[in-house]
Amino acid sequence: MYIPPSDPRRPAKVTAGQLCELCHARKALVKRPKNLQKVCKLCFFHVFETEIHNTIMENKLFQRGERVAVGASGGKDSTVLAYILKLLNERHDYGLEIVLLSIDEGIVGYRDDSLATVKRNQEQYGLPLKIVSYKDLYDWTMDEIVACAGMRNSCTYCGVFRRQALDRGAAMLDIHHVVTGHNADDMAETVLMNILRGDVARLEKSTAILTQSSGSPVKRSKPFKYAYQKEIVLYAHYKKLDYFSTECSYAPEAFRGTARELMKNLEAVRPSCIIDIIHSGEALRLRPRPKKRAPPPGSVEIRADGSASLFRNEGFVDGNRCERCGYLSSNRICKACMLLEGLEKNRARVQIADDTSTEGAARLTRTLEKLHF
Amino acid sequence: MKCKRCTTSEGCLVSRNETFCGECFSRFVLLKFRKQMMMDEYCQQVFKVLYADKHRTAVEADEQNKRSVVLVPLSLGSSSLAMLDLLNQTLSEQRAAHNRTGFQVKVVLCGFSADMDELKRLAESLQTERLAMNSDCIKLYLLDLDRSFSTCEIHKLLLANDNHGSRKIATRENATLSSILDQFSRRSSRDDMLWFARQHLIKKFASQHQVKVIMWGHSVTRLADEVMSLVIKGRGAQIAATLDSTGMDVEYGALFKNLYPLRDVLLSEIDAYCSLSKLQRYIYNYSLQGSLFIKSQDEAAQANRAVPMAKNMTINELTRQYFDAVEKDYSNVISTIVRTASKLDYPISNGTEVIYCSICNNRVYVDPSKWLKSITVNNCHPPASDEDMSMLQMWESSSKGKETLARNQARSNIWSTAAEAPLCYGCVVTLNETKDRELNWPSREHDVSQVLAEFTLTDEE
Numbered sequence: 023m024y025i026p027p028s029d030p031r032r033p034a035k036v037t038a039g040q041l042c043e044l045c046h047a048r049k050a051l052v053k054r055p056k057n058l059q060k061v062c063k064l065c066f067f068h069v070f071e072t073e074i075h076n077t078i079m080e081n082k083l084f085q086r087g088e089r090v091a092v093g094a095s096g097g098k099d100s101t102v103l104a105y106i107l108k109l110l111n112e113r114h115d116y117g118l119e120i121v122l123l124s125i126d127e128g129i130v131g132y133r134d135d136s137l138a139t140v141k142r143n144q145e146q147y148g149l150p151l152k153i154v155s156y157k158d159l160y161d162w163t164m165d166e167i168v169a170c171a172g173m174r175n176s177c178t179y180c181g182v183f184r185r186q187a188l189d190r191g192a193a194m195l196d197i198h199h200v201v202t203g204h205n206a207d208d209m210a211e212t213v214l215m216n217i218l219r220g221d222v223a224r225l226e227k228s229t230a231i232l233t234q235s236s237g238s239p240v241k242r243s244k245p246f247k248y249a250y251q252k253e254i255v256l257y258a259h260y261k262k263l264d265y266f267s268t269e270c271s272y273a274p275e276a277f278r279g280t281a282r283e284l285m286k287n288l289e290a291v292r293p294s295c296i297i298d299i300i301h302s303g304e305a306l307r308l309r310p311r312p313k314k315r316a317p318p319p320g321s322v323e324i325r326a327d328g329s330a331s332l333f334r335n336e337g338f339v340d341g342n343r344c345e346r347c348g349y350l351s352s353n354r355i356c357k358a359c360m361l362l363e364g365l366e367k368n369r370a371r372v373q374i375a376d377d378t379s380t381e382g383a384a385r386l387t388r389t390l391e392k393l394h395f
Numbered sequence: 396m397k398c399k400r401c402t403t404s405e406g407c408l409v410s411r412n413e414t415f416c417g418e419c420f421s422r423f424v425l426l427k428f429r430k431q432m433m434m435d436e437y438c439q440q441v442f443k444v445l446y447a448d449k450h451r452t453a454v455e456a457d458e459q460n461k462r463s464v465v466l467v468p469l470s471l472g473s474s475s476l477a478m479l480d481l482l483n484q485t486l487s488e489q490r491a492a493h494n495r496t497g498f499q500v501k502v503v504l505c506g507f508s509a510d511m512d513e514l515k516r517l518a519e520s521l522q523t524e525r526l527a528m529n530s531d532c533i534k535l536y537l538l539d540l541d542r543s544f545s546t547c548e549i550h551k552l553l554l555a556n557d558n559h560g561s562r563k564i565a566t567r568e569n570a571t572l573s574s575i576l577d578q579f580s581r582r583s584s585r586d587d588m589l590w591f592a593r594q595h596l597i598k599k600f601a602s603q604h605q606v607k608v609i610m611w612g613h614s615v616t617r618l619a620d621e622v623m624s625l626v627i628k629g630r631g632a633q634i635a636a637t638l639d640s641t642g643m644d645v646e647y648g649a650l651f652k653n654l655y656p657l658r659d660v661l662l663s664e665i666d667a668y669c670s671l672s673k674l675q676r677y678i679y680n681y682s683l684q685g686s687l688f689i690k691s692q693d694e695a696a697q698a699n700r701a702v703p704m705a706k707n708m709t710i711n712e713l714t715r716q717y718f719d720a721v722e723k724d725y726s727n728v729i730s731t732i733v734r735t736a737s738k739l740d741y742p743i744s745n746g747t748e749v750i751y752c753s754i755c756n757n758r759v760y761v762d763p764s765k766w767l768k769s770i771t772v773n774n775c776h777p778p779a780s781d782e783d784m785s786m787l788q789m790w791e792s793s794s795k796g797k798e799t800l801a802r803n804q805a806r807s808n809i810w811s812t813a814a815e816a817p818l819c820y821g822c823v824v825t826l827n828e829t830k831d832r833e834l835n836w837p838s839r840e841h842d843v844s845q846v847l848a849e850f851t852l853t854d855e856e
Contacts, residue, residue: 036786038793046796047778047787057771057827068776080769217626220731222738248770277725284717287705288627291583291713294824295627297770301820302631305760309635309740 055293083243090199091123096136099203101265125187126155128163136266154191176272182357189240204244207251210296213303229303408687417671424668428481431656441607444497463498466606468597471679473669475612486529500533508541521677541571544837554832557773559764563816583709591755602647616662619729622736623714630821632742752819763820
């Protein structure tokens with residue numbers, strides 16, 4: 023039977039079943055994955071913003087008069103975070119001074135475009151912006167690193183360097199609190215990854231909303247700990263926020279990719295699984311290790327392979343610093359310095375002047391991958 | 396290629412990068428099983444043949460051997476069947492060496508009424524063909540899952556509309572397990588609830604039959620699934636209790652221990668063991684994988700095996716599928732998960748009172764209602780415009796609106812009088828999926844021995 027198309031000028035009549043389950047007065051547009059509730063746009067804004075506010079208050083994330091740096095990449099999470107922090111700061115009078123802090127990894131064709139978004143956000147929200155680049159800090163761009171060390175390990179280098187760069191950027195601004203846009207999906211993925219990899223050292227802390235080391239002046243917090251990525255995207259979409267939505271052009275970490283795929287399948291079967299995983303993560307606690315009998319003072323342990331440490335390792339000391347750069351490290355030399363040392367060894371001795379061949383290597387690879395005959 | 400262990404026989408399968416002949420492989424599985432079985436003093440006292448010593452007289456030792464009862468929950472899948480076969484071998488060896496046995500085995504086979512005839516036939520043939528030599532110390536019981544809940548009290552569990560709090564009221568409705576499970580629309584939730592019901596019956600049986608150890612047939616693969624699934628379902632707090640083989644099961648009166656003697660053996664290895672031991676004919680509702688055999692026995696069957704759609708799969712099946720996919724590139728992921736999970740401790744409880752979930756019987760450490768309340772907002776942006784108000788009026792006068800308001804009113808009336816029914820977080824989420832957020836569920840206290848009586852296959856007592 024022929025059904026004539028509906029007239030777009032005359033909106034279809036809303037039935038009682040289509041209404042928001044909270045206000046019953048407007049048409050539902052969003053189905054919340056957290057509790058399967060169908061809500062309208064205004065109720066969605068209300069619950070989303072209030073939940074972030076509740077998370078901030080419940081965990082006492084901020085102090086009045088505090089200066090906080092929002093780790094801004096130009097992506098959906100950090101854009102929504104900057105927007106919502108400014109909004110809540112004004113609405114609830116947190117008394118915060120918010121600054122945008124961006125890291126320029128030096129990935130031509132990706133980061134340059136996303137930084138342009140951050141610069142637009144800076145103007146839109148009227149917030150100061152500080153950009154710290156890998157080139158200035160380490161004398162390497164990610165494009166150069168990939169050209170030297172290959173694409174396979176790109177996330178290892180980038181992750182280690184970014185963590186330090188954020189802290190250094192905050193220190194340059196004399197800010198002691200960095201807020202990042204890690205959402206519930208990221209958090210759940212981390213919990214799964216730590217179990218799959220058997221990373222016992224990180225297992226208990228994988229769901230911590232506020233991380234702070236006694237030796238570091240910079241603390242980090244994640245106000246989006248309980249916010250679903252889907253809801254963040256919807257919020258940005260309905261609020262018409264300006265964000266950059268391209269994935270990093272370098273290869274994602276392969277094992278993390280498998281966990282992400284598993285989570286996607288799980289969400290289809292159990293939409294609440296992300297928050298469920300976080301609930302589980304909060305309950306994970308390690309059994310205390312049986313105490314080893316201490317060796318006599320002054321003794322040197324000879325390992326099975328015949329080696330021995332002359333200076334006995336006293337174990338992890340919170341607040342320990344890297345001998346080379348002075349950054350926080352659990353070892354004598356921090357991971358970033360180790361990676362840089364490896365890179366320097368492989369740096370080409372002779373270079374072509376003003377060589378730009380490494381720029382946009384990732385973009386070039388992606389373009390070549392898409393070519394077909 | 397020759398077997399790497401005996402170096403004389405021809406190898407027929409490869410496991411853990413090592414070529415085995417059939418005999419050496421069976422021995423390898425048996426030794427893994429024995430190692431776990433004798434893991435501590437308590438288990439050694441249960442399984443060993445005891446003699447008179449400075450602690451006991453000969454009569455006491457004999458009595459203790461008879462009182463060492465272990466329970467094997469048999470599903471007639473590969474793992475539990477392999478475990479029963481390994482136990483049978485142990486008994487035969489004890490009989491040959493000592494002319495007596497150190498322990499008695501009770502086997503419980505659970506199934507729905509519709510499957511009972513087939514289960515009974517398989518159990519009888521298993522008993523006459525494989526277990527005949529030790530028939531005096533292995534007793535088989537059939538447990539009809541449908542009938543097992545017919546005699547017990549049923550409660551209606553209610554979840555508050557905003558998920559904050561739960562209550563229970565008595566109901567006169569009769570329920571079979573099938574009808575209880577029909578209340579869930581998702582297969583995953585149904586399977587979870589079936590597992591809780593089955594586990595409860597088995598543990599109840601153990602506590603009523605003076606069982607010292609329950610021997611679960613879980614392979615390391617199955618345990619890894621279980622750990623991941625518990626995390627995914629928000630039941631991370633239960634991992635320590637689930638894997639605890641050292642302490643007594645306090646939730647059932649600290650009368651027995653839960654043991655996983657096959658926790659060092661992969662499912663593919665157990666399947667290979669079943670094929671080598673010719674146990675295929677007793678297997679029910681499961682198909683053995685032959686992936687370890689050098690000349691794969693069922694290549695054609697493996698190739699034709701349909702891949703189910705992710706949406707129709709349970710959480711456990713999805714995690715199993717994930718392991719199958721990553722096992723090639725990250726081979727130790729399964730054992731890593733179980734090793735990591737065994738390092739976990741019981742969570743610290745928020746309150747001083749010990750509370751158990753009304754559905755799954757697991758201990759509740761954090762009040763799920765409070766937790767959900769702290770992260771979820773349930774109030775609305777108030778209707779503002781005239782259009783909003785007219786829509787609200789339309790909803791209030793509609794049948795859906797009236798129904799919702801009446802239901803909310805009825806629930807708030809019940810709330811003040813009904814008894815509290817504590818639930819764990821995982822069960823709150825599952826209950827939230829049901830229609831009207833309510834569930835008929837059997838009460839914890841009931842006697843399973845009545846249901847067993849007429850189905851006991853070999854009870855000579």
